[in-house]
Amino acid sequence: MNIYNYKKTVNGGTAKEIDMLSEVSSGGMGFTGLLTIVFITLKLIGTITWSWWWVLCPLWAGFAIGLGFLVIIGVIALFAGGIALFAGEIAGIIYWLTES
Numbered sequence: 001m002n003i004y005n006y007k008k009t010v011n012g013g014t015a016k017e018i019d020m021l022s023e024v025s026s027g028g029m030g031f032t033g034l035l036t037i038v039f040i041t042l043k044l045i046g047t048i049t050w051s052w053w054w055v056l057c058p059l060w061a062g063f064a065i066g067l068g069f070l071v072i073i074g075v076i077a078l079f080a081g082g083i084a085l086f087a088g089e090i091a092g093i094i095y096w097l098t099e100s
Helices: 031-044 057-099
Strands: 004-008 014-018
Touching: 031 057
Parallel strands: none
Antiparallel strands: 004 014
């Protein structure tokens, strides 16, 4: 919920001014947190016989996916840098050939 302050302006009208003291609330527990609690509960009551790595998978899977994206971006950046370096070398050779 936002908090609004109303004030009179010079011409007699009102201007709505948004106060920066707006209420901030989180959405509570996310899907992965709830799934982790469900998996832990099922493991502790013996319904599932998974390894603890799989029970706690919702906690580390998001980190693993993010890390995978960073690795892919890094590989693309290295590849693009190699292409730029190669293009610079070609441009230098062409410049050397045309100057002769």
